[in-house]
Amino acid sequence: MAKQHVNTTINGDPVEFLCEPDQTVLDVLRDVLGLTGSKEGCGTGDCGACSVIVDGRLSCGCLMLGAEAEGREITTVEGIAEGDKLHPVQQRILEEGALQCAFCTPGFVVAAKALIDQNPDPTETEARYWLAGNLCRCTGYDKIIRAVMNAAADVRGEAA
Amino acid sequence: MEYQSPGTVEEAVSLLAGASGTSKVLAGGTDLLVQLRSGFVEPDLVVDLKRIDALTSITEDAGGFRIGAAVSCAELGEHAALSAAWPGIVEAARLIGSEQIQSRSSLGGNLCNASPAADTVPALIAARAVCSVVGPGGQRDIPVEDIVTAPGETSLQPGEIVVSLNLPARPSRSADAYLRFIPRTEMDIAVVGSGVSLTLSEDGTVSDAHVGLGAVAPTALLVSEAGQALVGTSCDDAALDAAAAAASAACDPIDDKRGTVEYRVRVAGVLTKRAAAIAYQRAGSR
Ligand SMILES: Cc1cc2nc3c(=O)[nH]c(=O)nc-3n(C[C@H](O)[C@H](O)[C@H](O)COP(=O)(O)OP(=O)(O)OC[C@H]3O[C@@H](n4cnc5c(N)ncnc54)[C@H](O)[C@@H]3O)c2cc1C
Ligand code: FES
Numbered sequence: 001m002a003k004q005h006v007n008t009t010i011n012g013d014p015v016e017f018l019c020e021p022d023q024t025v026l027d028v029l030r031d032v033l034g035l036t037g038s039k040e041g042c043g044t045g046d047c048g049a050c051s052v053i054v055d056g057r058l059s060c061g062c063l064m065l066g067a068e069a070e071g072r073e074i075t076t077v078e079g080i081a082e083g084d085k086l087h088p089v090q091q092r093i094l095e096e097g098a099l100q101c102a103f104c105t106p107g108f109v110v111a112a113k114a115l116i117d118q119n120p121d122p123t124e125t126e127a128r129y130w131l132a133g134n135l136c137r138c139t140g141y142d143k144i145i146r147a148v149m150n151a152a153a154d155v156r157g158e159a160a
Numbered sequence: 161m162e163y164q165s166p167g168t169v170e171e172a173v174s175l176l177a178g179a180s181g182t183s184k185v186l187a188g189g190t191d192l193l194v195q196l197r198s199g200f201v202e203p204d205l206v207v208d209l210k211r212i213d214a215l216t217s218i219t220e221d222a223g224g225f226r227i228g229a230a231v232s233c234a235e236l237g238e239h240a241a242l243s244a245a246w247p248g249i250v251e252a253a254r255l256i257g258s259e260q261i262q263s264r265s266s267l268g269g270n271l272c273n274a275s276p277a278a279d280t281v282p283a284l285i286a287a288r289a290v291c292s293v294v295g296p297g298g299q300r301d302i303p304v305e306d307i308v309t310a311p312g313e314t315s316l317q318p319g320e321i322v323v324s325l326n327l328p329a330r331p332s333r334s335a336d337a338y339l340r341f342i343p344r345t346e347m348d349i350a351v352v353g354s355g356v357s358l359t360l361s362e363d364g365t366v367s368d369a370h371v372g373l374g375a376v377a378p379t380a381l382l383v384s385e386a387g388q389a390l391v392g393t394s395c396d397d398a399a400l401d402a403a404a405a406a407a408s409a410a411c412d413p414i415d416d417k418r419g420t421v422e423y424r425v426r427v428a429g430v431l432t433k434r435a436a437a438i439a440y441q442r443a444g445s446r
């Protein structure tokens with residue numbers, strides 16, 4: 001099977017990789033590039049643990065072929081913090097203790113960042129709908145939602 | 161498996177025509193990737209349609225719209241003119257899956273995957289959408305309700321692809337609506353879906369109406385009797401009840417964990433009535 005040769009941008013850096021035609025973006029991130037922040041919970045689009053941002057749109061890494069990444073810009077959880085400075089979503093998840101096993105956390109971080117990028121002032125209902133594609137088996141969601149709402153306030157420069 | 165991403169419809173058609181084993185076209189991949197991963201489909205060739213302009217753009221054409229078959233549901237929702245003219249189609253598209261799924265899923269994929277419960281298909285049927293299909297034999301136009309022939313099966317010939325879904329120009333005082341019933345508020349498969357599109361004459365009575373139903377038969381249905389029940393009325397209770405009865409009568413559903421036959425038949429009527437009332441109110445406010 002001929003490998004695909006792909007040129008793409010990941011977290012702002014040009015990246016070149018070879019992958020099998022049937023490998024997903026998630027497979028490539030984890031198994032080819034060693035970016036293991038994105039998780040595979042289901043592989044069927046239901047859990048959101050594999051969430052990445054592709055050309056500005058929140059997507060499931062498990063439902064996209066690596067070959068489809070050609071020429072696209074991908075942001076993964078590894079690209080959300082700025083150097084050592086955590087993104088407000090990450091900081092607030094820490095402060096709220098909005099995780100237990102944390103398997104879902106990278107997906108929530110990426111999904112919440114995508115939400116706040118396009119709507120820095122979401123209502124709680126909007127945030128809950130936006131995150132409907134991210135499942136958490138442990139926390140019961142309230143702490144996650146609180147963290148996301150507080151992070152949005154931080155991004156707007158308001159004290160929460 | 162080989163992956164190709166042609167830049168034109170002609171290239172896509174010739175790749176498919178030249179393929180020796182089984183081939184699949186790829187739009188958003190939200191059905192296909194799941195099927196690939198589970199081994200349900202094992203194509204030798206996958207042809208990605210997302211680098212082809214005609215499949216990824218929305219154009220306004222003589223008052224109507226040509227929606228590229230691979231345009232994402234998220235983009236449909238962001239298109240102001242389309243959302244204003246066809247709120248029912250856009251609300252159906254915006255019900256599909258999560259934000260993550262919306263970023264990728266398309267009308268062409270929703271249709272050609274041929275699930276009886278596909279959300280956009282009843283809305284597209286009610287809208288009298290026509291598919292522009294291109295294949296080795298050239299181009300042909302097919303009414304959307306003639307694409308799916310059975311669960312998982314379509315009337316597309318080998319090597320044919322749906323290039324666009326074409327919506328007709330609308331008279332003023334026209335609108336559509338789509339409602340589905342699921343046991344939760346997000347991320348589930350329709351128990352019943354109903355799309356209604358109608359046009360009012362100047363005196364406020366319905367001059368033209370069409371009803372599409374999903375998840376109540378092996379394929380989505382165009383229920384002419386339900387549309388006819390609304391024509392000439394001002395969607396008063398008697399007319400809505402008649403449309404509901406016609407919708408229920410057209411159902412031939414399965415019994416499963418999501419709903420019994422009796423339940424689906426009943427809900428098809430209720431949703432049709434409600435969708436008709438919403439479409440009527442929208443059309444009247446134009
Ligand atoms: C978590 C999750 C939730 C979902 N929720 C819903 C829901 O609420 N409602 C709903 O209706 N669906 C739902 N779906 C199913 C799916 O997202 C939709 O059917 C979607 O519209 C498919 O579009 P796609 O572009 O991703 O199709 P793809 O997966 O790319 O293609 C689907 C099929 O159609 C064929 N095809 C695609 N485009 C064309 C074309 N232009 N010409 C010919 N054949 C073509 C492909 O070969 C394939 O067989 C869900 C899926 C997931 C994973
Ligand atoms: S691993 Fe992609 S959605 Fe679950």
Ligand code: FES
Nearest residue numbers: 100102136137138
């Ligand atoms: S913290 Fe365990 S799945 Fe969310």
